Amino acid sequence: MKVMPLLRRLLFACLACVCLAAAAEPITVLYPRAEADDDKRSEYGVALLQLALAKAGDKYRVELSPTRMQQNRAIAEIQSGAGRVDIIGTMTSAERESKLLPVRIPMSRGLIGWRIGLLRADHKDMLREVRSLEDLKRFSAAQGHDWPDLQILRHSGLTVYPVAVYNGLFGMLKAGRMDWVPRSVNEIWAEAERHPGLAIDPYIVLHYPTADYFFVNRNNPELAENVRQGLEAALADGSFSQLFYSHYGALIQRARLDQRLVIELPNPLLTPQTPLERKELWLSEDDLKHRR
DSSP: OOOOHHHHHHHHHHHHHHHHHHSOOOOOEEEEOOOTTTTTTHHHHHHHHHHHHHHHSSSSSEEEEEOOHHHHHHHHHHHTOSSSSSSSEOOOHHHHHHSSSSEEOOOOGGGGGEEEEEEEGTTTTTTTTSHHHHTTTEEEHHHTTTTTHHHHHHTOOOOOEHHHHHHHHHHHTTTSSSBBBEEEHHHHHHHHHHHHTEEEOOOEEEEEEOOEEEEOOTTOOOHHHHHHHHHHHHHHHHHHHHHHHHHHHHHHHHGGGGGGGEEEOOTOOOTOOOOOOOOGGGTTTTTOOOOO
């Protein structure tokens, strides 16, 4: 019996099994961990990313980064390609699209551009008499220092203070450092519940066209393409819409957007590549009255 050829065949077979097992092991994709334990803003983004990658074939596994990160740090980490974060879901801007590779399918269908005022509870009727952008300019606002909203609101002539830390917004508002904080429909209700002493304005809503995208390092087009394919598949089979409304349907209804004064603002940060022509990617007026 020829022992060596048999051993070689066994060795090759073992190596083949190891290679197959390695090939089947999903690639870990790191998504930035939220800034605080009570910050739930990233939950929908993580769920949508998991859905998209599952639709694309389960090649990837989503995990949260070991370290908590603010937006600007997470963007810098992805741009560096150091591997501490691989992907983020956040609002787009021309600057962000120049630094990172966007997947141009709006994660929240433009809902992030519908902004309601968070106020001190003892000033809950402060915006009752506002009828125009000019009226609104009498009041000071605040936004995160690294949020595109800061530039969008300032572009329309509003007084907006930059705040370095997300949770600092609420303490500064309570302390009267600013009059109000415009927050998106998909964020404001949870924030008001977490911060007693704050109230939600019932009278107006700001709207500007914008999108939140998934962004990856520009040298990782394979991940971007897998996410894009998965999102397209989820759009086609209805699972994208189902996930969206399971997270935000009740909040849209609660916001009563069709009963508020809408103040439209331009967005100077949008790029020509924004897929505004794909109507199925954006909320319609009927969607904003959704009762699911």
